[in-house]
Amino acid sequence: MKEVKSPKKPLIYYYLxxxxxxxxxxxxxxxxxxxxxxxxVDYGTFVQMAEDQELGQVEVDESQNQILFTDKDETVLYKAxxxxxxxxxQLLKTSGAKYGGEILKQANPIVSxxxxxxxxxxxxxxxxxxxxxxxxxxxxxxDAMTFGLxxxxxxxxxxxxxxxxxxxxxxxDEAKESLAEIVDYLHSxxxxxxxxxxxxxxxxxxxxxxxxxxxxAKAVAGxxxxxxxxxxxxxxxxxxxxxxxSKVRDLFKQAKEKAPCIVFIDEIDAIGQKRNSxxxxxxxxxxxTLNQLLTEMDGFEENTGVIILAATNxxxxxxxxxxxxxxxxRRVPVELPDLQGREAILKVHAKKIKTAEDVDLHxxxxxxxxxxxxxxxxxxxxxxxxxVRSGRTVVNQSDLEESIEVVIAGYQKxxxxxxxxxxxxxxxHEIGHALVSAKQFHSAPVxxxxxxxxxxxxxxxxxxxxxxxxxxxxxEELEDKIATYTGGRAAEEIVFGSVTTGASNDIEQAxxxxxxxISRYGMSDEFDMVAMETVxxxxxxGDASLTCAPETQKEIDRKVVELVKIQHEKARKILEANRAxxxxxxxxxxxxxxxxxxxxxxxxxxxxxx
Numbered sequence: 001m002k003e004v005k006s007p008k009k010p011l012i013y014y015y016l017x018x019x020x021x022x023x024x025x026x027x028x029x030x031x032x033x034x035x036x037x038x039x040x041v042d043y044g045t046f047v048q049m050a051e052d053q054e055l056g057q058v059e060v061d062e063s064q065n066q067i068l069f070t071d072k073d074e075t076v077l078y079k080a081x082x083x084x085x086x087x088x089x090q091l092l093k094t095s096g097a098k099y100g101g102e103i104l105k106q107a108n109p110i111v112s113x114x115x116x117x118x119x120x121x122x123x124x125x126x127x128x129x130x131x132x133x134x135x136x137x138x139x140x141x142x143d144a145m146t147f148g149l150x151x152x153x154x155x156x157x158x159x160x161x162x163x164x165x166x167x168x169x170x171x172x173d174e175a176k177e178s179l180a181e182i183v184d185y186l187h188s189x190x191x192x193x194x195x196x197x198x199x200x201x202x203x204x205x206x207x208x209x210x211x212x213x214x215x216x217a218k219a220v221a222g223x224x225x226x227x228x229x230x231x232x233x234x235x236x237x238x239x240x241x242x243x244x245x246s247k248v249r250d251l252f253k254q255a256k257e258k259a260p261c262i263v264f265i266d267e268i269d270a271i272g273q274k275r276n277s278x279x280x281x282x283x284x285x286x287x288x289t290l291n292q293l294l295t296e297m298d299g300f301e302e303n304t305g306v307i308i309l310a311a312t313n314x315x316x317x318x319x320x321x322x323x324x325x326x327x328x329x330r331r332v333p334v335e336l337p338d339l340q341g342r343e344a345i346l347k348v349h350a351k352k353i354k355t356a357e358d359v360d361l362h363x364x365x366x367x368x369x370x371x372x373x374x375x376x377x378x379x380x381x382x383x384x385x386x387x388v389r390s391g392r393t394v395v396n397q398s399d400l401e402e403s404i405e406v407v408i409a410g411y412q413k414x415x416x417x418x419x420x421x422x423x424x425x426x427x428x429h430e431i432g433h434a435l436v437s438a439k440q441f442h443s444a445p446v447x448x449x450x451x452x453x454x455x456x457x458x459x460x461x462x463x464x465x466x467x468x469x470x471x472x473x474x475x476e477e478l479e480d481k482i483a484t485y486t487g488g489r490a491a492e493e494i495v496f497g498s499v500t501t502g503a504s505n506d507i508e509q510a511x512x513x514x515x516x517x518i519s520r521y522g523m524s525d526e527f528d529m530v531a532m533e534t535v536x537x538x539x540x541x542g543d544a545s546l547t548c549a550p551e552t553q554k555e556i557d558r559k560v561v562e563l564v565k566i567q568h569e570k571a572r573k574i575l576e577a578n579r580a581x582x583x584x585x586x587x588x589x590x591x592x593x594x595x596x597x598x599x600x601x602x603x604x605x606x607x608x609x610x
Contacts, residue, residue: 038077043067046080047091055097060088069097164218170348171341171373172212178203178332179216182307183223186260189305200329202297202308204268206315207334208539210374213311216334217264220309227261229254233270236289244271244289252296252306260305268310272318290319297327313539336372338469339365345373349380356396364400367447367465371407379403405448405463410455418451418459425492426451426460427590428582429502432491433462435582436571437484438604442477446601450594459502465597475523478513483567483574485510490571491582514563519546519556532556 046067049055056070067080166176185192185199192199205213221228229251236244255263271289297308310328312318322328337345342365350361368376382403387395418426430449437443444464451460464484473481489503517523519532532548546553575582585603589595595603 038079040079043080050091050095050097053095055095058092058095058097164215165222166219168348169212169215169219170344171337172216172334173341175205175216175332175334176219178330179220180223182262183220186224186226186262186305186307189260199307201306201326202310202328202330204315204318204323204328204331205309205311205334206331206539207313208336208372209313210372211334211336212373213313213334214266215373217266217309217311220262221264224262226305227255227258229261229263231263231265233265233267233272236271237285244285245292248289248292248296255306260307262307262309264309264311266311268322269312269314269317272310272312272322274317274319290322294319294321294327297322314537316536316538336370337376339369342368342371342376345376346380349377353380353384354394356394359395359397359400361400363397364404366467367401367404367463368407369466369469375407379407382406405450405454408463409458409461413453413455418453422459423451424586424590425496425500426502428491428495428586429488429500430460430462431582431586431589432487432489432571432575433484433506434487434600435578435585435604436487436490436574437462437464437480438601439574439578440480440483442474442480443484445597447597448594449589449600451589452593458505475517475521478517478521478523479563479567482510482513482564483571485513486564486568487571487575490568490575491586494572494575494579495582495586510564510567511560514560514567515556516544517563518559519548520544524559526555526559 046069049069049071054072056072058067058069060067065081068077069080070077166180169176182199182203189199205216207213217230221230231251236247251263255261271286271293273286273290275287275290308328315323315331323331343361346361346365346368350359364379368379371379379400380403383395383399386399386402386406387393390399430451434446434449438446444466446462447465448463449460453459454461485506488506489499492499492503515533518527520535522529522531532552533544533546535542535544537543546556548556581604585595585600588599588603
């Protein structure tokens with residue numbers, strides 16, 4: 001799509017014009033004032049300068065009985081009393097001076113000061129006052145529009161042969177289906193009106209960051225072949241009161257003039273937050289902008305051909321009046337892609353690079369479980385960068401696998417050198433995780449174990465990859481997951497009889513999961529199916545807050561500690577029962593720094609079947 005750019009003259013443009021006028025004025029007046037400095041000399045000096053041909057311009061003023069003249073460079077003005085001299089005409093003729101004209105007389109010093117300094121300042125102040133009055137008068141109205149402050153900043157796009165299409169967006173088939181219906185309506189509205197159907201006035205795209213909400217809007221722009229207005233929610237908020245509401249009015253005015261068209265508002269939560277929520281006052285600029293947006297959206301006539309698209313990852317914060325039918329009639333979830341979607345996204349981005357024939361994107365998609373579309377695009381790009389660093393132009397499977405580790409844990413820290421003791425502790429810690437996971441029935445298979453430090457701060461990590469997507473987890477699976485988290489600390493306790501700070505992230509994850517089992521998932525006999533906490537911002541990390549009495553919170557804490565202790569003890573028993581394999585695997589990891597999932601299982605099962 002091509003953006004239609006209209007010429008803009010911001011406020012500073014007019015100030016620059018005034019400044020340029022002042023500078024030009026001073027450039028003309030100042031030399032004249034400096035030239036008008038008069039030096040009084042006697043007639044003999046005048047004659048001597050004439051004989052030496054050092055005169056510039058000469059004026060004989062008989063009425064004042066004086067001679068005005070300049071030096072040869074015409075930088076200094078002289079005045080001499082005139083005495084009767086019959087040879088004056090001949091003297092002037094032979095001196096080479098210019099005479100007969102009129103030399104600028106010295107201006108009055110007060111007048112010179114007023115012209116060169118006071119007048120420009122007055123002009124500048126008057127212009128500034130005039131502009132300020134225009135801005136403050138009916139803010140957001142016609143006068144403010146004169147200076148472009150109430151005008152919408154929306155970027156306008158028109159049909160183009162280049163741009164993003166639906167074929168460029170993968171992994172969001174349901175969202176594309178909903179939006180394709182809108183595009184079809186804009187192309188052929190008659191078949192919908194004949195059936196008595198009307199398209200939604202507004203479509204809200206919701207989902208986690210990086211899932212492709214904005215890209216889907218760009219794809220609609222590429223497919224629709226109609227004018228497309230794009231603006232961010234934060235662009236409506238201005239310093240001057242009323243400017244946001246004015247921009248909303250101007251945006252919808254332009255949209256109605258170019259209908260059928262699409263208006264896309266990115267991050268609409270910047271102006272669409274709930275009113276009277278305690279965060280803002282009743283006269284807040286955001287609230288005025290929201291009120292104007294509500295009025296404009298609900299004021300559309302039927303079948304005007306103006307469709308509103310909006311994107312947000314905080315749908316729960318939007319005002320109910322904005323999300324009701326009649327404004328945003330349809331909510332389109334743009335969730336994290338599943339296994340098939342991840343593979344499709346990887347294929348789309350892999351078209352932009354050169355890949356080896358042995359590249360298996362299905363394996364990469366399984367390893368990148370939970371990744372968003374933006375993260376998958378980053379994985380492909382990191383793989384290409386790694387190939388270039390290795391002196392190659394073709395990306396192979398190892399590049400892609402390493403790029404997943406880069407996105408998850410960061411780059412390898414080449415300058416981080418662990419001591420032998422620390423390296424051995426990290427090796428046992430990671431093998432503890434992997435061994436506990438492998439000896440349980442409900443854990444994902446181990447894909448890779450490494451003790452190479454990463455830029456994220458991790459001294460090592462164990463990668464587990466599910467064979468497919470899981471949408472539900474049983475109580476037993478969650479308990480096994482907690483036991484796996486505690487396996488690293490349990491290995492340290494068994495082997496070294498002491499503990500280190502390396503289990504800090506494991507402790508955090510185990511505690512978080514155990515608390516969710518009790519307070520959110522209803523997996524305890526004491527509280528049964530009673531929710532003890534609520535989750536907000538589900539697409540931005542899912543902040544949880546307890547909604548129960550202090551006495552209940554104490555009981556929840558006690559149950560969380562009890563649950564983690566039970567799983568920690570289970571992990572210790574698993575490792576003690578497999579102490580020989582723990583030592584063998586840890587020693588191998590200590591020597592080689594990395595173990596693949598196949599090698600791990602080969603060592604673990606060696607000798608068991610004999």
